[in-house]
Structures are given as structure tokens and as C-alpha cells.
Amino acid sequence: MCLVLGLGLIGGAVTGSRLAGESARAGAADSFATAAALWHNAPVDQLFPPTVRGVGAGPGGADRTWTRVAVAPDSGCAGAFDPPLGQALAPVGCARLLRATYTDATQSYVTTVGLLFTEADAPAMSALAARFQNEGLGRRTDLLPRPYAAKGTVAAAFGDEQRASWTVSVLTEAPVVVYAVSGWADGRTVGAPQPAADATRAGATTAPAQAGLGNEAQGLADRIERSLRKTAAPATEKPS
Known part of the structure; x- marks a missing residue:
């Protein structure tokens, strides 16, 4: 028995x-x-909230608040990335690209955040994420996303020469690449942009680091990414 x-x-x-x-x-x-369909199923205010709060997101753990100043029309990926970055992303395809530009509470900085919805399956996204990790593609200064400069806003002068810091995150549980690129709102040029991962390190002394522009890019990208993950998560029933 x-x-x-x-x-x-x-x-x-x-x-x-x-x-x-x-x-x-x-x-x-x-x-x-669910994530693959969010670009046409989710309201723009859900993907890019009008206001994003970043508790502890600034240098030294300071709080940040970002206000959306412009949303780009949804489009393809032509012209959205430096050519080498476009080539690196090409294996996963481009179903749709969504972008929005934000400014900080003082309107000193501007940051474009983007959601690239790919045509790839989960193994292809995992392969791309591994390549970015293994080859350090997210730190190469010739692989930058481009900003969205909207006329009549504080970001009107935010062009390629104004890019100061950036981050690119390849998701593996969703067919999405999340990125952000930041710069000064006054249109000043930046000779040597620095990846957010380096600009946010303790002791970094570059202009983007000391201004907190790495925190602007990383903090905003992280929060848009978290919101995307939450929206894409399948609903679960709670036991009665």
C-alpha cells in the first residue's frame, strides 16, 4: 500500500x-x-503617459518628473536610427515605431523615448539581446537612436548633434526594443555622447554625467519599459 x-x-x-x-x-x-499588438491596441497615454514620475531616478537618488511635450506619428523605422544601429536591429524587423519626447521639470533637458515593435519571435529577440550584451552594441557611439524634435516645443532644437546620452534595451519577453536619448534643451552640441550605463556611474566626470543626462535617458526608459511590461502581462484571476 x-x-x-x-x-x-x-x-x-x-x-x-x-x-x-x-x-x-x-x-x-x-x-x-499581447505586447506585439500594443502599438495599435493601447492608448497613447498608456504607452507614453503625459507625466512620468521617477522617484529616485536622478543623480544621487533625487526624484524626477518628466512631462510629455510631443508624440510622433506612428511610423516605420526609416531615419530613426544611426545607420549602424539600424543594421544591428534589422534581423528582428520593424512592425511599427512609436516615439515621444519629454522634458524635465525645469525644462533644461529633453529626452526622446521610443518603442520599436519588431516582427520577431521570442528566439529572435533573445538572440538580438544576447548580441547586444556580448558585443557591447549599447555602448557604441556610432549606434545611437535619433531624437524626435517637435516644432513649437522646448525640444525644437533637439537634433543629432545635441544627443548627449542614450540607452537601448532589447526585451526578450516581448517583441519590443525600448530606447531613450537625451540632451540639453537649449540646443547646445555635444562632441562626445556617453551611454547612460557609463554616465550614471559614481565618479563619472563627463558633461553628460555631471548634468544627469544619463539619468534622464535611463530613468525615463526604465519607467516606460515597466509600464509596457505591466500592460502586456496577461490578466490572472484571484482565488475567491
Whole structure:
């Protein structure tokens, strides 16, 4: 009887584990599919909120508040990236590109954040993420996203020469690349842009680092990415 009971318990555990694994995989697939459709299913204010709060996002853990000043018409990816970055992203395709530009509370800085919805499946996104990690593509100064400068706003002079810091994040649980690029709002040129990962390090002394422009790019990108993940997560029923 003990042997039969033991075998039954083991069999039940194996079956339960298998079902849990299948459920997790199904949930991940649902989340991936949901994220792929967000560019036309989610309201713009959900993807790019009019106001984004960044508690502890600034230098030294200071709080930040960003205000949206412009939303670009949804489009393809032509002209949105420096050519080498466009080539690096080409394997996953471009289904749609959404962009918005924000400014900080003092209107001293401007940051464009973008959501590139790709045509790729999960393995292709994982391969691209691994390539960015292994080859350090996110730190190369010839692989920058381009800003969205909107006329009549504080970001009107935000062009390629004004880019100071940037970040690019390739998601693996969604067919999306999240990026942000920041600069000064007064149109000053930047000779040596610095990736946000370096500009936010303790002791960094470059102009973008000391101005907190790495924090602007990283902080805003992180919060837009978190919001995207939350929106794409499949709803789960709570037990009654």
C-alpha cells in the first residue's frame, strides 16, 4: 500500500509540475502576443503617459518628473536610427515605431523615448539581446537612436548633434526594443555622447554625467519599459 501510495504521489507531482510548466509557457506566449499588438491596441497615454514620475531616478537618488511635450506619428523605422544601429536591429524587423519626447521639470533637458515593435519571435529577440550584451552594441557611439524634435516645443532644437546620452534595451519577453536619448534643451552640441550605463556611474566626470543626462535617458526608459511590461502581462484571476 505504501509503495502504491508513493508512486501515486510521485506521479501526481510530475503531472502537476508538467501542467505548471505548460501553463507558464502559455502565459509567456500570451504576454508576447499581447505586447506585439500594443502599438495599435493601447492608448497613447498608456504607452507614453503625459507625466512620468521617477522617484529616485536622478543623480544621487533625487526624484524626477518628466512631462510629455510631443508624440510622433506612428511610423516605420526609416531615419530613426544611426545607420549602424539600424543594421544591428534589422534581423528582428520593424512592425511599427512609436516615439515621444519629454522634458524635465525645469525644462533644461529633453529626452526622446521610443518603442520599436519588431516582427520577431521570442528566439529572435533573445538572440538580438544576447548580441547586444556580448558585443557591447549599447555602448557604441556610432549606434545611437535619433531624437524626435517637435516644432513649437522646448525640444525644437533637439537634433543629432545635441544627443548627449542614450540607452537601448532589447526585451526578450516581448517583441519590443525600448530606447531613450537625451540632451540639453537649449540646443547646445555635444562632441562626445556617453551611454547612460557609463554616465550614471559614481565618479563619472563627463558633461553628460555631471548634468544627469544619463539619468534622464535611463530613468525615463526604465519607467516606460515597466509600464509596457505591466500592460502586456496577461490578466490572472484571484482565488475567491
